[in-house]
Amino acid sequence: xxxxxxxxxxxxxxxxxxxxxxxxxxxxxxxxxxxxxxxxxxxxxxxxxxxxxxxxxxxxxxxxxxxxxxxxxxxxxxxxxxxxxxxxxxxxxxxxxxxxxxxxxxxxxxxxxxxxxxxxxxxxxxxxxxxxxxxxxxxxxxxxxxxxxxxxxxxxxxxxxxxxxxxxxxxxxxxxxxxxxxxxxxxxxxxxxxxxxxxxxxxxxxxxxxxxxxxxxxxxxxxxxxxxxxxxxxxxxxxxxxxxxxxxxxxxxxxxxxxxxxxxxxxxxxxxxxxxxxxxxxxxxxxxxxxxxxxxxxxxxxxxxx
Amino acid sequence: xxxxxxxxxxxxxxxxxxxxxxxxxxxxxxxxxxxxxxxxxxxxxxxxxxxxxxxxxxxxxxxxxxxxxxxxxxxxxxxxxxxxxxxxxxxxxxxxxxxxxxxxxxxxxxxxxxxxxxxxxxxxxxxxxxxxxxxxxxxxxxxxxxxxxxxxxxxxxxxxxxxxxxxxxxxxxxxxxxxxxxxxxxxxxxxxxxxxxxxxxxxxxxxxxxxxxxxxxxxxxxxxxxxxxxxxxxxxxxxxxxxxxxxxxxxxxxxxxxxxxxxxxxxxxxxxxxxxxxxxxxxxxxxxxxxxxxxxxxxxxxxxxxxxxxxxxxxxxxxxxxxxxxxxxxxxxxxxxxxxxxxxxxxxxxxxxxxxxxxxxxxxxxxxxxxxxxxxxxxxxxxxxxxxxxxxxxxxxxxxxxxxxxxxxxxxxxxxxxxxxxxxxxxxxxxxxxxxxxxxxxxxxxxxxx
Numbered sequence: 001x002x003x004x005x006x007x008x009x010x011x012x013x014x015x016x017x018x019x020x021x022x023x024x025x026x027x028x029x030x031x032x033x034x035x036x037x038x039x040x041x042x043x044x045x046x047x048x049x050x051x052x053x054x055x056x057x058x059x060x061x062x063x064x065x066x067x068x069x070x071x072x073x074x075x076x077x078x079x080x081x082x083x084x085x086x087x088x089x090x091x092x093x094x095x096x097x098x099x100x101x102x103x104x105x106x107x108x109x110x111x112x113x114x115x116x117x118x119x120x121x122x123x124x125x126x127x128x129x130x131x132x133x134x135x136x137x138x139x140x141x142x143x144x145x146x147x148x149x150x151x152x153x154x155x156x157x158x159x160x161x162x163x164x165x166x167x168x169x170x171x172x173x174x175x176x177x178x179x180x181x182x183x184x185x186x187x188x189x190x191x192x193x194x195x196x197x198x199x200x201x202x203x204x205x206x207x208x209x210x211x212x213x214x215x216x217x218x219x220x221x222x223x224x225x226x227x228x229x230x231x232x233x234x235x236x237x238x239x240x241x242x243x244x245x246x247x248x249x250x251x252x253x254x255x256x257x258x259x260x261x262x263x264x265x266x267x268x269x270x271x272x273x274x275x276x277x278x279x280x281x282x283x284x285x286x287x288x289x290x291x292x293x294x295x296x297x298x299x300x301x302x303x304x305x306x
Numbered sequence: 307x308x309x310x311x312x313x314x315x316x317x318x319x320x321x322x323x324x325x326x327x328x329x330x331x332x333x334x335x336x337x338x339x340x341x342x343x344x345x346x347x348x349x350x351x352x353x354x355x356x357x358x359x360x361x362x363x364x365x366x367x368x369x370x371x372x373x374x375x376x377x378x379x380x381x382x383x384x385x386x387x388x389x390x391x392x393x394x395x396x397x398x399x400x401x402x403x404x405x406x407x408x409x410x411x412x413x414x415x416x417x418x419x420x421x422x423x424x425x426x427x428x429x430x431x432x433x434x435x436x437x438x439x440x441x442x443x444x445x446x447x448x449x450x451x452x453x454x455x456x457x458x459x460x461x462x463x464x465x466x467x468x469x470x471x472x473x474x475x476x477x478x479x480x481x482x483x484x485x486x487x488x489x490x491x492x493x494x495x496x497x498x499x500x501x502x503x504x505x506x507x508x509x510x511x512x513x514x515x516x517x518x519x520x521x522x523x524x525x526x527x528x529x530x531x532x533x534x535x536x537x538x539x540x541x542x543x544x545x546x547x548x549x550x551x552x553x554x555x556x557x558x559x560x561x562x563x564x565x566x567x568x569x570x571x572x573x574x575x576x577x578x579x580x581x582x583x584x585x586x587x588x589x590x591x592x593x594x595x596x597x598x599x600x601x602x603x604x605x606x607x608x609x610x611x612x613x614x615x616x617x618x619x620x621x622x623x624x625x626x627x628x629x630x631x632x633x634x635x636x637x638x639x640x641x642x643x644x645x646x647x648x649x650x651x652x653x654x655x656x657x658x659x660x661x662x663x664x665x666x667x668x669x670x671x672x673x674x675x676x677x678x679x680x681x682x683x684x685x686x687x688x689x690x691x692x693x694x695x696x697x698x699x700x701x702x703x704x705x706x707x708x709x710x711x712x713x714x715x716x717x718x719x720x721x722x723x724x725x726x727x728x729x730x731x732x733x734x735x736x737x738x739x740x741x742x743x744x745x746x747x748x749x750x751x752x753x754x755x756x
Contacts, residue, residue: 075415149376181416181424189411191379262587265374274581281577285510 046108051077058087058126065173072180077112079187081147083120084110085176089128094135097125101139111141118143122179124172136163136175148193150186158182197265205264211257212272219250219276237293243284250280332461333449340448340472340481344441347482348434355421357484358412360395361428361436363387365406367396373584380593383411384585385600390526391486393582398439399432408432436484443488444481447715448472450495455722457502458674458684463726470663471718473644475635480711486526487708491715493523493530494694498719501537501690505564505683513567514574521578528601529697534575536693540686541568547681608706623699630710631717632661660717667720670727691716 044057053073054066061069069085076083086104090097101123104110110119123137136159145152158178166175197205226246227238238246254276261269366389369377378384396406409428412421421427428436448468456464471477480487497519504512516537523530545565548557559566580586586593642656675685694712 071415148381177420178424181413181420184415185411185413185424188382189413191376191381191384194374194376194379265588267371267373267375270373270587271371277577278581282514286514 043103043107053083054085056085056087058089058124060087060124060126060172061176062173065176068173069176069180072177072184076180076184076187079184080112081120081144081183081187082110082112082118083122083180083183084108085122085180087124087126087172090125091127091129092125094137097123097135097137098139100125101137105139105141116143117141120144120183122176124167124176126172134167136167136179138179146193147183147187149190150183154186155183194265201264203264204260205266205269208257208260208264208266208269208273211253211260212266212269215250215253215257215272215276218253219279222246222249235293237291239293240288243288243292247280247284247288250276250284254280329453329456329461332465333452336452336465336468336472337445337449340445340468341441343472343478344444344481345438347478348437348441349430351437351479351482353427353433354483354485355412355414355418357433357436358409358421358426358428359387360391360484360486361399361432362409362411362426363389363392364396364399364408364436366392367400368406370584373587378584378587380585385597386604387486388525388528388579388597389583389585390522391489394439394443394486394489395436395484398442399435402435402438404432404435433484437482440481440484440488443492444477447477447481447488447491447495450492450499451715451718451722454495454499454502454687454719455726457499458671458687458719459723459726460730462729463722463724466725467718467720467722470637470660470721471714473640474637474714474718475640476631476707476710476714480708485708487711490523490526490530491711493519493526494712494715497523497530497533498687498690502683502687504567505681505686508564508567510567513570517571517574518578520571520575521582524575524579525582528597529701530694531575531579532697533690533693534571536690537568537571540689541565541571544568544681620699627710627713628661630707631714632658635707636660638663660721663721663724664717666728667717667722667724670723671720674723687719691719 044055047055051074052070054061054069056066073083073085084104086101088100090100092100101121104123105119105121110121112118118141120141121139123139124134125137126134138155138159140152140155145155162178162182163175166172166178223236223246224234226242226249227233227235230242230245231239254273257269258273258277260266261271261273363383366377369375370393372378399406399408409432410424410426412426413424427433448471451471452461452464452468454464455467497516500512500515500519504516517534520530520534520537523533542565545557545562548561548565549555552561556562580590580594636658638659639656642653646652646656671684671688675682675688678685680689695716698709698712
């Protein structure tokens with residue numbers, strides 16, 4: 001998978017031009033590049049240590065920025081993410097830069113494990129001849145995204161709204177920080193998607209919903225029905241024994257509903273069950289002394305009427 | 307076992323009503339004073355990065371209705387902290403008309419600058435709204451300390467304990483930061499008061515309130531759950547004593563009720579804890595154990611990152627109490643500094659006398675426990691406070707100032723005992739005692755001997 005990215009507006013390239021002067025004078029090259037203006041030529045060969053994840057071929061990053069990005073890459077690896085940061089001076093078109101980034105990702109085997117094809121390459125393609133043409137290029141393996149709540153769309157927005165504006169201001173390190181650190185933030189601090197419910201869970205959840213409706217009916221209707229069943233009279237002030245029976249019935253069906261709701265991942269069933277348990281186990285014992293019948297006959301007989 | 311019924315048999319209904327009104331008035335005044343002090347500092351207290359985390363999780367409040375949704379999946383944020391403080395922040399922000407998604411997650415791998423730039427810091431109005439929420443909670447804690455102190459000794463002692471807490475620099479800092487520690491203190495203070503009331507008059511309502519307080523406290527910081535088992539153990543001991551006293555016959559249900567309701571504490575507290583934390587619903591025991599392990603490794607990690615804060619053993623932890631709650635932060639020294647700043651009087655070289663007051667209070671409380679026996683309400687409270695201090699001492703892995711707030715709460719109660727009992731001794735010794743307004747006996751003592 002590749003990401004098409006927005007071409008930035010012209011930006012100051014003081015550091016890039018300075019490096020251009022330096023390599024022209026001293027003939028320095030970070031990788032196997034033959035051009036002293038742009039790093040064209042053979043495709044770069046990866047240095048021996050595979051844990052090195054930052055290649056500042058363009059020489060536009062400070063040592064501190066390199067170290068910080070390397071720390072980010074190390075942290076990412078502990079989260080099962082493999083990414084590479086690469087900067088280069090180039091006259092390539094956007095398509096060529098994208099192809100370069102893709103090739104880096106595949107040939108340098110940027111992935112969390114062999115065959116995973118889930119690596120990410122952040123490429124800053126700096127055009128020394130035209131600041132207008134510099135760009136952020138990202139190559140993402142087909143299995144890389146989503147990472148938790150980091151989708152392709154969100155990643156695109158990070159590149160467009162955060163990495164690119166910093167590149168425009170000449171803040172190369174900051175541009176890369178927004179890429180790597182947002183990635184890490186999503187990987188560590190956003191939740192994974194809930195597992196899709198299995199068929200059994202859907203069935204149990206459905207049953208839980210039915211029982212939840214039953215719980216509500218028992219909780220509300222039971223208050224009126226219980227005296228009629230147990231005391232053979234209609235009253236809003238039942239005897240203690242009736243209240244206890246009512247409370248136990250509500251609690252029992254609520255617990256069953258709750259179990260079904262949790263096993264079936266049904267929010268409705270779970271929350272109804274929770275409410276019913278709080279009512280039956282907590283509030284009812286508190287209000288019962290106030291609302292229950294104070295008729296001595298009821299207290300003596302538990303509400304049983306001849 | 308006596309029913310420590312406060313003063314119902316000795317006071318007329320009119321006297322009881324007047325007492326209640328006076329107590330309510332003092333509670334309101336103390337709350338207003340404490341809230342005013344707290345609220346005046348909301349904008350001046352320095353930002354602590356943890357505040358951004360609690361405010362970030364304000365959305366927990368609205369996501370409670372989706373218990374199997376994204377928020378409650380198994381990942382770092384859901385495991386990192388129980389949700390109590392987040393609910394409080396969400397409630398506070400909602401009541402003050404703020405968005406429940408105010409900021410991103412502060413990343414402790416990076417410095418303040420990066421976290422500011424990346425949107426991890428809330429705007430000032432959101433930050434102050436969160437802090438104002440805690441200012442209310444902190445003021446409630448002050449009011450509860452008064453109620454606890456006045457139950458143990460007298461209202462003067464209660465007021466002294468409340469003001470001791472209200473003016474303590476640690477309390478002032480924590481009550482004006484959007485953290486969860488004040489909610490923990492509120493839970494503990496509620497538990498202490500409910501325990502006093504329960505042992506005085508064993509009713510289901512007080513037992514339920516104890517369990518709820520422990521559950522809410524555990525859903526804020528895991529530690530209070532241990533107190534549920536302390537209470538259950540107390541209940542077992544009580545039942546065993548009743549069985550022994552009853553010539554080894556099983557006591558009646560009415561007699562055993564006090565102990566039986568205490569045995570229910572782990573059940574009630576556990577239910578509340580799990581109910582408040584949807585992350586646990588799919589596997590309450592497994593995920594709870596995972597939480598404990600997570601906290602343990604986090605504390606070890608913090609000790610590695612900040613080696614100066616590492617606490618190696620309980621003895622060292624106990625030693626740090628003197629440093630944090632007396633040397634570095636002291637009410638008595640703070641008050642002397644206030645006097646120097648705000649009045650024409652000047653106190654050179656202000657000293658801390660906090661631990662003297664606390665130490666005397668501990669001795670006096672021990673005396674009450676010895677005199678009244680282990681089944682007295684004050685003894686039950688003393689047991690709970692000792693258990694809380696013990697749990698913190700044993701579990702303290704890093705010396706972060708906010709971990710000492712429960713200790714400060716206990717200290718405030720002890721200061722209430724010192725002042726209240728000291729004043730009572732002075733009144734008892736006064737030759738014109740009949741005209742004094744301070745009761746010669748505490749509320750509980752009058753009830754015990756009536």
